[in-house]
Amino acid sequence: MESPGWTPWRPLRLAANLPAGTFAEQLDGGQSFRWHKQADESWTGVFGRTVAALRPATSGVEWRGMVGAVSAEPALLAYLDAAGAQAHLVEHLPWRSDPVLRAAIEIYPGLRILRQDPQEALLGFLCSSNKRILQIRAMVAAMADKLGESLGGGFRALPNWRTLASADDSLLRACALGYRAAYVRGTAKRLQDRPHWAEEFQALPTSALMAELQLLPGVGPKVAACVALFGFGRLESFPVDTWVVQALGSAYGLKGWKPAQLEQFGCAHFGEGAGLAQQYLFSAARAGLLRQASGPTELPQGPRPKPRG
């Protein structure tokens, strides 16, 4: 292991307080798969071409970067939404009339959607189907270690699409991708000759963006929603995974609803910050702390005939 050569720890100025529990959930809760907890309770990670370390402090968060590199602070501030746009968005969520959401927010107060690079989000969630967060992190780390460009200190960027498209088959298999190797390979082949694909996708309205994403092999409705949310900053996107199915079924009385119906419910009920609400519910459910519906819930009016429109 090479010596990283870190700069001194410095406080990171965030708009809202970030409790230690929320801090860990934000880096380790299945948004990004690029952060690794160290023995000293700090976290090291790579986002884009930035290498950084973060740790919770008594009042907020501290950071450090690699000696000789461009300061990681501006990238960290953007990545963690230091300007506070999401704090404003939380205020517009219906937590005043929704006790389930309010309880979920109180479990991880200050939780935010990480503003990830589109490629990082797409590659990560291409690996996500039928896998646990821990294993997705291992797959992404293996791809970076075997195929990514070195950034010094033993850290590596994610491999680009061209590298993934032409990577040896045995190498991809060694990343424990399983059948997802074909997803990664297929999407890489589609995007390797489109250096500006992310900008082109970003220019699309959200519905068109999700449709375009779903043309890529290995990208279905849920992965597209995650990439739109985490990689393209579409905070209104509402990914429905097994945890959200469970959460909405038990706490909102929506048992038996199909994912597409639940997605429509989530977007309609939570509005412009639906993706943020989704992350609060997802994290609370995964922690086993989501408040159960105590009686007949008055929120939904029962399954709709068709999620058409």
Place this chain on the structure above:
DNA sequence: GTCCAGGATTCAG
């Protein structure tokens, strides 16, 4: 051994 994991794809009806 069985079940499940931040699902997508393919196929049968």
Place this chain on the structure above:
DNA sequence: CTGAATCATGGA
């Protein structure tokens, strides 16, 4: 169009 089977891998 909908629902079931299948996919590769590892941890509980």
